[in-house]
Amino acid sequence: MAYLIEGETGPWEIVVGLEVHAQVVSNAKLFSGAATAFGADPNSQVSFVDAALPGMLPVINEMCVEQAVRTGLGLKAKINLESVFARKNYFYADLPQGYQISQYEKPLVGEGQVIVDLPDGRSTVVGIERLHVEQDAGKSMHDQHPSKSCIDLNRSGVALMEIVSKPDIRSPDEAGAYLRKLRSILRYLGTCDGNMEEGSMRADVNVSVRKSGEAYRTRCEIKNVNSVRFVMQSIEVEAKRQIDVYESGGTVDQETRLFDPGKGETRSMRSKEHAHDYRYFPDPDLLPLKLKPDFVARIKDTLPELPDEKKDRFVRDYGLSPYDAGVLVVDRASADFFETVAKGRDSKLAANWVMGDFFGALNSTGKTIETSPVSAKNLGELIDLISDGTLSGRLAKDVFALMVETSKAPSVLVEEKGLKQVTDTGAIEAVIDQVMAANADKVAEYRSGKDKLFGFFVGQVMKASQGKANPGVVNDLLKSKLAG
Amino acid sequence: MSDLTHLTIAEAEAGLDKGNFTSVELTKAHLDAMSKRKDLNAYITETPDQALRMAADSDKRRASKQAGLLEGIPLAIKDLFCTEGVQTTAGSHILEGFKPPYESTVTTNLWKQGAVMLGKANLDEFAMGSSNMTSHYGAVKNPWKRSGDAKDLVPGGSSGGSAAAVAACIAMGATGTDTGGSIRQPAAFCGIVGIKPTYGRCSRFGIVAFASSLDQAGPMTRTVKDAAIMLKAMAGHDPKDSTSTPGPTPDFTKAVGQSIKGLRVGVPVEYKPDGLSSEIMAAWDKGLAWLKEAGAEVVEVSLPHTKYALATYYIVAPAEASSNLARYDGVRFGLRVPGNSLDEMYMKTRAEGFGREVRRRILIGTYVLSAGYYDAYYAKAQKLRTLIANDFKQAFQKADVLLTPTAPTPAFAIGENLDDPITMYLNDVFTIPTSLAGLPGLSLPVGLSADGLPLGLQLIGRPFDEETVFKTAAVMEQAASFKRWEAC
Numbered sequence: 001m002a003y004l005i006e007g008e009t010g011p012w013e014i015v016v017g018l019e020v021h022a023q024v025v026s027n028a029k030l031f032s033g034a035a036t037a038f039g040a041d042p043n044s045q046v047s048f049v050d051a052a053l054p055g056m057l058p059v060i061n062e063m064c065v066e067q068a069v070r071t072g073l074g075l076k077a078k079i080n081l082e083s084v085f086a087r088k089n090y091f092y093a094d095l096p097q098g099y100q101i102s103q104y105e106k107p108l109v110g111e112g113q114v115i116v117d118l119p120d121g122r123s124t125v126v127g128i129e130r131l132h133v134e135q136d137a138g139k140s141m142h143d144q145h146p147s148k149s150c151i152d153l154n155r156s157g158v159a160l161m162e163i164v165s166k167p168d169i170r171s172p173d174e175a176g177a178y179l180r181k182l183r184s185i186l187r188y189l190g191t192c193d194g195n196m197e198e199g200s201m202r203a204d205v206n207v208s209v210r211k212s213g214e215a216y217r218t219r220c221e222i223k224n225v226n227s228v229r230f231v232m233q234s235i236e237v238e239a240k241r242q243i244d245v246y247e248s249g250g251t252v253d254q255e256t257r258l259f260d261p262g263k264g265e266t267r268s269m270r271s272k273e274h275a276h277d278y279r280y281f282p283d284p285d286l287l288p289l290k291l292k293p294d295f296v297a298r299i300k301d302t303l304p305e306l307p308d309e310k311k312d313r314f315v316r317d318y319g320l321s322p323y324d325a326g327v328l329v330v331d332r333a334s335a336d337f338f339e340t341v342a343k344g345r346d347s348k349l350a351a352n353w354v355m356g357d358f359f360g361a362l363n364s365t366g367k368t369i370e371t372s373p374v375s376a377k378n379l380g381e382l383i384d385l386i387s388d389g390t391l392s393g394r395l396a397k398d399v400f401a402l403m404v405e406t407s408k409a410p411s412v413l414v415e416e417k418g419l420k421q422v423t424d425t426g427a428i429e430a431v432i433d434q435v436m437a438a439n440a441d442k443v444a445e446y447r448s449g450k451d452k453l454f455g456f457f458v459g460q461v462m463k464a465s466q467g468k469a470n471p472g473v474v475n476d477l478l479k480s481k482l483a484g
Numbered sequence: 485m486s487d488l489t490h491l492t493i494a495e496a497e498a499g500l501d502k503g504n505f506t507s508v509e510l511t512k513a514h515l516d517a518m519s520k521r522k523d524l525n526a527y528i529t530e531t532p533d534q535a536l537r538m539a540a541d542s543d544k545r546r547a548s549k550q551a552g553l554l555e556g557i558p559l560a561i562k563d564l565f566c567t568e569g570v571q572t573t574a575g576s577h578i579l580e581g582f583k584p585p586y587e588s589t590v591t592t593n594l595w596k597q598g599a600v601m602l603g604k605a606n607l608d609e610f611a612m613g614s615s616n617m618t619s620h621y622g623a624v625k626n627p628w629k630r631s632g633d634a635k636d637l638v639p640g641g642s643s644g645g646s647a648a649a650v651a652a653c654i655a656m657g658a659t660g661t662d663t664g665g666s667i668r669q670p671a672a673f674c675g676i677v678g679i680k681p682t683y684g685r686c687s688r689f690g691i692v693a694f695a696s697s698l699d700q701a702g703p704m705t706r707t708v709k710d711a712a713i714m715l716k717a718m719a720g721h722d723p724k725d726s727t728s729t730p731g732p733t734p735d736f737t738k739a740v741g742q743s744i745k746g747l748r749v750g751v752p753v754e755y756k757p758d759g760l761s762s763e764i765m766a767a768w769d770k771g772l773a774w775l776k777e778a779g780a781e782v783v784e785v786s787l788p789h790t791k792y793a794l795a796t797y798y799i800v801a802p803a804e805a806s807s808n809l810a811r812y813d814g815v816r817f818g819l820r821v822p823g824n825s826l827d828e829m830y831m832k833t834r835a836e837g838f839g840r841e842v843r844r845r846i847l848i849g850t851y852v853l854s855a856g857y858y859d860a861y862y863a864k865a866q867k868l869r870t871l872i873a874n875d876f877k878q879a880f881q882k883a884d885v886l887l888t889p890t891a892p893t894p895a896f897a898i899g900e901n902l903d904d905p906i907t908m909y910l911n912d913v914f915t916i917p918t919s920l921a922g923l924p925g926l927s928l929p930v931g932l933s934a935d936g937l938p939l940g941l942q943l944i945g946r947p948f949d950e951e952t953v954f955k956t957a958a959v960m961e962q963a964a965s966f967k968r969w970e971a972c
Contacts, residue, residue, distance in 0.1 A: 048585070048586055051816055052811040052816070053584065053586070053816070053817065054566060054572070054574070054579065054582070054584070054692045054693070054811070054817075055565075055566045055584070055586075055588060055688075055689065055690040055691050055692050055693065056689075056690075057688060057689050057724060057725050057726065058726065059723065059724060059725075059726050060726065087807050089806075089807050089810060089853070091810065091813065091827075091830055093813075093815055093826055096811060096815070096816060097810065097811050098807070098809075098810020098811050098813060099807055099810055149826075151815065277855045279806075279807070279850065279853035279854060279855075279858075280853075280858075281803060281804075281807070281853055281858070281862060284695070284696035284697035284727075284804050285693075285696050285726060285727065286726050286727075287726055287727060
């Protein structure tokens with residue numbers, strides 16, 4: 001089902017391409033040895049190179065290159081053994097060199113692809129145009145002084161990967177799913193923490209609209225959108241704006257726009273006439289980056305199992321539905337958690353518990369897998385207690401709630417609270433007898449043909465046993481006793 | 485003890501070793517001489533206290549037998565090299581008062597070898613110029629004068645302060661940098677030896693950048709041997725400069741004094757344009773005759789793309805400069821002229837901070853890199869650069885070293901040529917192709933013009949073959965017996 005926006009002149013299709021800036025996970029900056037930790041005091045992580053003092057020269061950090069190559073391989077992309085760093089020249093207060101060292105004509109990584117899983121269960125492929133490596137700029141702070149702006153150069157020179165998609169995205173949902181998938185892949189690879197709140201992942205969104213079957217029309221670029229939700233919103237808002245422009249007889253100008261989530265609108269930042277002429281040229285301070293094939297091969301050998309492969313394996317080996325598998329593999333921690341829980345156990349039961357009660361508990365407590373009060377080992381143990389009949393499903397839920405509260409092992413909790421399921425037929429018979437005696441009228445009704453009352457008896461017995469009676473045993477015994 | 489300033493570096497090392505004098509004495513002699521030659525304006529910043537301190541430390545090291553290659557030798561440092569805690573201006577107003585908190589690799593290497601810093605030598609602003617007239621700190625005077633003429637002459641540029649200091653014996657040697665001829669042309673104008681080594685031989689770390697793909701540091705001295713000693717001390721791989729060449733630095737001094745029997749000396753036919761001064765032609769012929777006498781063979785070579793070299797250079801160098809100089813924005817260091825907005829502050833700072841020549845080159849560079857012009861200028865210039873380098877590769881199949889003039893004329897008077905940038909740019913016509921190809925080029929004085937001014941010839945070598953250049957230069961130096969003390 002194509003996503004179409006209905007205009008006055010009929011349906012419009014939207015065309016979106018994303019440029020994602022992903023901060024490389026590395027201890028040092030792209031061209032200097034300065035540290036990269038988030039949240040440090042302003043200008044505490046700045047080398048003379050990052051501050052662009054006279055005579056300073058960039059020297060490439062091999063770790064950053066390795067991370068970019070790893071990402072390229074994770075995106076099933078072509079790694080270019082020779083790439084070139086270029087200068088992108090423009091003046092801005094927080095760009096100390098007066099240029100950004102980036103890659104232009106010869107990027108490190110060429111074409112690749114990302115498989116995107118959509119909410120409706122479909123999958124689609126978004127092409128990757130390129131991935132190039134560049135340095136980040138510093139940060140201007142306008143709120144520190146009544147009349148002056150301050151510059152924090154901590155980010156200056158931090159390595160970024162710009163991951164440029166092809167204009168293959170056709171709906172806000174696809175854009176959101178693409179971003180989430182990309183983030184998932186980057187996190188699996190350990191090359192970017194994908195934290196949009198801290199700015200380690202940001203997106204520029206290119207939007208155009210067209211009538212079905214048409215060639216691409218003029219696109220507008222929405223700069224620096226910093227959450228998945230805002231990316232999706234901005235696409236919708238911008239597409240509608242463009243449709244309005246076309247339908248009122250206007251033309252869309254190629255320009256850079258900003259998204260204002262508060263007002264729900266995009267507005268012009270600079271038009272084509274005011275567009276920067278970046279005067280790209282190869283950076284003469286850096287030789288072309290040449291990689292040896294075995295350097296790439298070595299990185300390839302250390303790639304982890306990525307979400308797509310993991311998902312296929314979960315479907316194949318654990319018999320999970322593609323949807324369940326997809327949910328579990330979104331991040332490595334939950335996939336690992338699930339695998340620990342499922343090992344040697346009923347995998348569907350394991351998946352249900354992980355995706356149901358466990359994820360629910362994380363959500364409601366605001367915890368992550370890393371800080372979860374319930375360990376994979378303990379959740380596995382709980383499933384074992386269900387499987388061996390120690391706990392009924394109902395009791396298991398009570399035990400789980402206590403696990404969340406106390407972080408204790410289920411066996412300990414069962415012992416402490418005496419929650420063990422009762423399977424002793426003698427004890428259950430006694431309860432049944434009690435219940436039947438107390439409800440003689442209902443017994444008579446049942447025996448005269450009112451079968452529906454069976455559920456009532458089960459409920460009464462379970463209640464009387466405080467939920468500990470084994471429901472299977474209760475069923476069997478009730479049936480024969482009621483039969484008289 | 486004024487003759488202490490009339491020693492070569494090699495002689496001074498011998499004297500210091502024998503205990504004939506100390507580095508403090510040697511340094512004092514130079515500081516005295518400097519105070520007498522203030523008229524030359526060779527230094528922007530003099531550092532007498534630091535010099536005496538360094539000299540005293542050097543004397544201690546020598547006493548404990550820890551002498552380096554340049555132990556105790558007083559040098560002038562071109563003010564393009566960042567020196568820790570000492571004002572570094574690049575000859576520009578925009579950097580006035582800037583004291584780098586770091587030291588360039590080349591000067592670090594020199595201090596490690598025991599050298600003493602007398603001060604920071606004057607230069608064309610951001611090393612852009614061939615006459616030393618573009619310095620914000622005033623023109624440098626050439627210590628030489630035409631016979632019977634009191635008119636002040638230019639020392640050449642951009643390393644004009646360095647050249648004048650060495651020629652006038654107010655430094656035993658000096659660092660220079662050469663982008664299109666900025667060591668060789670002033671060396672020729674001032675009657676001294678200057679070598680631009682192979683690109684990558686010396687680290688560019690801490691040298692204020694002009695055109696990164698061309699800039700290269702080198703020594704300026706009064707003799708070939710001194711240049712070999714000093715280059716050995718300056719050069720070496722530097723992990724802080726990605727374009728610095730890995731591998732050991734040869735002992736260039738060993739080449740000095742070696743025979744050149746059987747050496748093939750190439751003469752590029754394209755370097756004899758119509759109108760080349762007959763004096764320069766005569767000096768060139770004389771140089772070739774000396775080499776033949778010493779057993780070398782002279783061969784004609786062709787560098788067919790020479791005619792494009794100047795145009796290529798004046799696209800590539802300003803392009804890189806326009807980008808390299810973008811960091812002088814008034815935000816972090818140096819001059820800031822306030823404005824009502826960020827853009828206004830930039831514009832005012834840069835308009836006031838940069839001189840005319842620098843602004844001209846920034847404009848040229850910005851233009852040739854602009855969208856729509858890139859392919860017509862910059863991309864084409866890069867292709868020509870490759871062709872020019874290939875010319876030299878071909879030539880070096882036939883020849884081991886090339887001999888050419890260094891500059892088309894001897895030193896000219898201050899004020900001449902100033903109104904005509906193109907004529908000024910032509911001064912580098914013989915040195916620029918070598919720079920574009922990244923090859924080593926050495927200028928040495930071979931004689932005097934009819935009106936008594938030094939004439940220089942240039943030797944060009946294969947990449948990383950400075951040894952052949954030094955070997956050949958030493959032979960010529962001996963034959964020329966140039967009056968090197970005339971300007972002291």
